[in-house]
Amino acid sequence: MTVAEPSTSSTAVDTSSLPVAYPVSSLSSTQNHHNETSPTPSTSSSPLSTRQGVPQIPQRRTYRGGFSTSICDIFRNPARRTDCCAVACCGVLSSDRTRYLLTGERPPPLWKRVAMYLIVPAIFIAAMNYFAVDVPLPADYDDSSSSSYNKPGDDSSKESDSGPRTTKVAPLPLVVSFYVYIIILFARGRREKQKIRQDIMAKIYIERARERGEEVDALQLQQFIRSYSWDTWAAHRRYSCYRHDYEYGADGVMVVGPDVDQDGQVIEQDFCSRLWDCLSKTFFGACCSCWCQCCGICALAQEEREINRLTGNEEHTMDYITFQPYSEYFPSIQNLRDNQISSPWQHAKSISLLSVKLLKNVAAVLIVLLLFALTDIDSNFKFSNMLVLLLTLGQAFFIEYWVHWRWNRFHLSFDSVVKYFACGFLLTTPMAIAFEAVILTLTGLIVMVISVFVIASDDDMADEVVSRDKRTMKDFMVKHQAVFVFAIFLNAFLVAAMVEEMVKYFGYWMVVVPDLLPKNNRQQDSDTENEDGINEANQDDRVNNRNGNATERHTSAKSTGIGITVAMVSVALGFACCENIMYVFVYSPPSLGVEISTLVARSLFPVHPLCAALQSIGVCKRDIEGDRKYGLGRIISPAVLLHGSFDFVLMLSAYLQQVETIEEGNDDDNPPAESTQEATSEDLLAELPALIAGVVIVVTGCVYYVKESRQQTARLESLDNEARDHNSLLV
Numbered sequence: 001m002t003v004a005e006p007s008t009s010s011t012a013v014d015t016s017s018l019p020v021a022y023p024v025s026s027l028s029s030t031q032n033h034h035n036e037t038s039p040t041p042s043t044s045s046s047p048l049s050t051r052q053g054v055p056q057i058p059q060r061r062t063y064r065g066g067f068s069t070s071i072c073d074i075f076r077n078p079a080r081r082t083d084c085c086a087v088a089c090c091g092v093l094s095s096d097r098t099r100y101l102l103t104g105e106r107p108p109p110l111w112k113r114v115a116m117y118l119i120v121p122a123i124f125i126a127a128m129n130y131f132a133v134d135v136p137l138p139a140d141y142d143d144s145s146s147s148s149y150n151k152p153g154d155d156s157s158k159e160s161d162s163g164p165r166t167t168k169v170a171p172l173p174l175v176v177s178f179y180v181y182i183i184i185l186f187a188r189g190r191r192e193k194q195k196i197r198q199d200i201m202a203k204i205y206i207e208r209a210r211e212r213g214e215e216v217d218a219l220q221l222q223q224f225i226r227s228y229s230w231d232t233w234a235a236h237r238r239y240s241c242y243r244h245d246y247e248y249g250a251d252g253v254m255v256v257g258p259d260v261d262q263d264g265q266v267i268e269q270d271f272c273s274r275l276w277d278c279l280s281k282t283f284f285g286a287c288c289s290c291w292c293q294c295c296g297i298c299a300l301a302q303e304e305r306e307i308n309r310l311t312g313n314e315e316h317t318m319d320y321i322t323f324q325p326y327s328e329y330f331p332s333i334q335n336l337r338d339n340q341i342s343s344p345w346q347h348a349k350s351i352s353l354l355s356v357k358l359l360k361n362v363a364a365v366l367i368v369l370l371l372f373a374l375t376d377i378d379s380n381f382k383f384s385n386m387l388v389l390l391l392t393l394g395q396a397f398f399i400e401y402w403v404h405w406r407w408n409r410f411h412l413s414f415d416s417v418v419k420y421f422a423c424g425f426l427l428t429t430p431m432a433i434a435f436e437a438v439i440l441t442l443t444g445l446i447v448m449v450i451s452v453f454v455i456a457s458d459d460d461m462a463d464e465v466v467s468r469d470k471r472t473m474k475d476f477m478v479k480h481q482a483v484f485v486f487a488i489f490l491n492a493f494l495v496a497a498m499v500e501e502m503v504k505y506f507g508y509w510m511v512v513v514p515d516l517l518p519k520n521n522r523q524q525d526s527d528t529e530n531e532d533g534i535n536e537a538n539q540d541d542r543v544n545n546r547n548g549n550a551t552e553r554h555t556s557a558k559s560t561g562i563g564i565t566v567a568m569v570s571v572a573l574g575f576a577c578c579e580n581i582m583y584v585f586v587y588s589p590p591s592l593g594v595e596i597s598t599l600v601a602r603s604l605f606p607v608h609p610l611c612a613a614l615q616s617i618g619v620c621k622r623d624i625e626g627d628r629k630y631g632l633g634r635i636i637s638p639a640v641l642l643h644g645s646f647d648f649v650l651m652l653s654a655y656l657q658q659v660e661t662i663e664e665g666n667d668d669d670n671p672p673a674e675s676t677q678e679a680t681s682e683d684l685l686a687e688l689p690a691l692i693a694g695v696v697i698v699v700t701g702c703v704y705y706v707k708e709s710r711q712q713t714a715r716l717e718s719l720d721n722e723a724r725d726h727n728s729l730l731v
Contacts, residue, residue, distance in 0.1 A: 063245040065197075065228045066204040067306050070245050071235065072291045074301040082308065084510030085320065086301035088427040093320045094300045095193065100323050101311045102199055107321075117185065124178040128170035135169045186238075193236040193296060198225050200306055201232075207310065235299035241290035242298070316512040322353045326514040329353075333413045333515075340410060351415040358422045366390075380590035388595045392584055395603050396421075396577035403573075403609070404566050411555075412563040416513040420567050424574025428507035429582075432575070435499045443490040447483065454480050474662045481659065488651045497644035500575070501636045504608070505615055507571040516563055557624050557716040557723075564623070565616040565709075572612035579608075605694060607646055610701050611639035617708045625715060642701040646694055653690030 063070050074083045085094040096107040205224055209216045225232075234240040291298065308314045318325045332350040335341075351359075372378070373386040404417050455476070477484060555563075580602050588598045618635030621627045 064231050064243070065201045066208070067245075067302055068309060069302060069305050071242055071293075071298045071302045072245075073305075074298050080305065081316070081509055081512055082304040083301040084506045086297050086304065087506070088431055088510060090295070091297060091300040094304045095196070097320055097323070098200075098300070098304050098307050099196055101307045101313060102196060102203070106323070120181065121178070124174065124181065128174045128178065131174065132168040132170045134166035137165045137167060190236050190296075193299070194232050197232050197235060197299065197303055200303055200310070201225055201228065203310055204306070235293065235302075236296040237293065238295055240293045242293050244289045244291065316517065319352055319354045322357065324353045329415070330514040333415060337410050337413070342409070344405075347409070347414040350413070351418065355415045355418040358418055381585075384592050385585070385595065388584060388592070388599060389581065392580050392599055393577060395580070395599070396573045399606065399609060400570060400573055403569050408562050408566050411559050412566045413513075413515050416511075416515045416563075416567065417570050419511050419513060420508065420570035421574040421577075423507045423511045424504065424571035424576075425578045426574075427510070428503045428571065428575045429578040431506070432500050432503045435503065436495050439499055440491070440495050443487070443494060447487045447490070450483055450486070451476070451480075454483055477655075478659055478662055484655055485652065488655060489648060492648035492651055493640065493644035496647050497640045498636075500608075501611055501615065501639045501643060502632070504568070504572050504575055504612055505632065505636055507575065508568045508612075508615075508619075511567075511571075513567075516560065516567060557719045558713060561616075561620045561624055561712065561716050564619055565613055568612040568616045568619065569609045572608040576606070576608035605646070605698055607643055607698065610698065610705065611643050613705050613709075614638045614642065614701065617705070617712060620712055620716070625712075625719070638704070642697065646697045649690050649693045649697065653687060657687070 062068065074086065082094065085091075085097075092107075099105055099107070202221060202225060205221055206216050231242065234242050293299065317327075329350065329352045336346060336350060341347075369389065370386055373381055373383045376382060400417065400421065404412065405414075458479075580599060583602060584595045584598050588594045615635055615638075617638075618630045622630040622635070
């Protein structure tokens with residue numbers, strides 16, 4: 001969409017070809033706390049608002065730029081799925097979908113993005129290393145001041161005893177070109193996002209002008225966009241402040257804000273929304289009435305919410321990335337379910353283009369890794385290591401087979417399982433790493449402050465810190481165990497459990513599949529399903545013809561609940577699979593035996609799938625049983641408690657073993673005299689209580705899930721029976 005250039009005369013813009021998605025009110029907004037109002041689309045006033053005796057059209061409350069939601073509304077409404085995609089994958093999925101709905105432009109192919117953002121920078125770095133030249137060091141340079149130069153103990157410095165010492169320096173033109181290229185990439189991306197935001201604002205302006213029955217003046221349209229140029233610029237900066245966009249009425253009472261929606265109703269906040277309010281009101285929010293923006297996440301979420309409203313895509317009718325409509329592939333999936341076709345080949349033929357792309361990319365990566373392992377280029381990744389990688393993937397696929405295909409293949413399609421697993425593997429894992437780094441930094445600061453006070457109160461420890469004795473930390477670990485236990489508690493429950501369970505929930509919530517779209521008429525088909533939730537009659541005609549919707553799915557409440565559980569477990573399996581690969585090949589020493597033992601140890605306790613199943617109980621209560629009290633906090637609390645307890649026991653056991661080693665004098669300064677076999681046996685014996693406690697925690701979680709699942713199944717069956725009785729009365 002292009003915006004007409006301003007002219008000296010009032011030139012009307014032809015808006016006959018622009019569809020109006022939903023009726024909205026006058027462009028002028030109510031007065032906010034900055035005493036700013038949105039410009040009206042025309043200098044003349046609307047007849048409906050000025051003519052005496054004619055009722056005035058109520059205004060839609062708006063925010064800066066005419067948006068229908070605040071820029072800080074991300075995660076506020078648990079029913080919105082688009083906000084999650086603004087966080088995942090640096091907002092690329094959300095931005096691509098917004099651009100496609102706005103202009104019809106498809107994103108560039110994957111190979112082009114990989115070349116621009118990965119291959120070209122890698123070539124620059126390789127070239128700088130290859131063409132680096134030796135530069136002599138200053139004669140008075142101190143070797144101990146930096147590790148960047150050759151030190152006396154290095155081989156390179158020994159070779160240079162007869163001559164001046166040197167260091168490698170990349171050519172200046174290459175260095176400058178590299179940084180210029182990076183700056184151009186950032187500037188290009190931000191300019192594209194700002195252009196999309198301006199186009200959305202223009203579309204809002206035109207929509208509201210047509211609502212008022214007025215022509216759009218190109219000059220005033222440009223003036224309206226320019227009046228919010230600062231907000232547009234600030235919304236998509238890496239780090240910026242965006243002025244509060246809440247609205248206040250003439251009496252100073254907030255009409256739209258953190259606790260009031262656009263209908264004037266008080267919003268019932270849950271754990272996530274309260275946490276977000278706490279974060280948004282700190283720092284800039286409290287002292288200068290600004291939202292603190294980071295990487296344009298809030299702006300991307302706001303723009304996707306707005307374009308969904310403008311184009312009528314709020315119900316999600318197509319996939320991300322490929323933008324394939326559900327109506328192109330879901331009828332064949334529904335046919336397999338209705339006719340209970342169990343052929344794996346038929347299920348594989350019915351998947352969407354997105355799933356096909358995902359499976360092809362996985363196959364291509366595995367083939368490349370196999371060829372790399374066969375070439376012996378890297379001694380740490382041989383064919384045996386490739387087999388360990390396949391076993392790591394196979395462990396997740398084996399559990400997925402029993403959870404989905406063996407028992408529940410008709411409650412959730414194979415296509416949806418591929419998408420959920422890929423989301424857990426590709427999207428939730430980077431999100432967890434990023435968020436854990438932030439939370440770990442905050443908790444580290446807390447523990448550091450506590451440690452400073454503890455050391456200040458201990459004169460002997462303070463003297464050791466001043467003298468920088470290398471045993472200071474070890475003595476601190478032994479004397480002040482409460483501080484380390486507190487740090488372990490924060491690490492287990494906040495850094496690991498809370499963050500990972502939240503990202504797994506959002507990983508499930510950000511994937512929209514036709515299998516689990518909201519159903520308003522599920523009860524109409526409850527009487528035609530057997531005890532497993534499978535329709536006994538072929539429903540093809542009804543699926544394709546009822547209300548003209550080819551993606552409408554009719555299942556019982558029980559079947560939908562099973563589908564939700566399988567979906568959340570699939571996300572958790574994808575997350576756990578990626579995490580296992582990292583532990584096996586990144587965090588473990590490059591030894592085949594260590595890799596296999598690490599994989600076996602992490603496979604014995606399927607904590608992630610179990611926690612996802614616990615979360616599904618709360619999701620079903622909220623989405624199927626209609627219990628709106630179940631927000632994010634209540635949904636993830638049982639999973640966080642189980643996950644945190646499991647991690648806390650293992651971390652505490654490792655810490656206590658380290659303390660015992662220090663007390664016995666068998667640390668690094670005083671290596672043990674006994675044999676390695678005896679030390680290994682003692683280590684295994686010391687870890688036995690932690691392993692037993694871990695088994696008890698996992699078994700307790702399984703028992704709790706089975707109990708809650710059976711109770712919920714009975715409630716869902718009761719809902720289906722009520723729907724069946726209701727249909728019988730209607731007949």
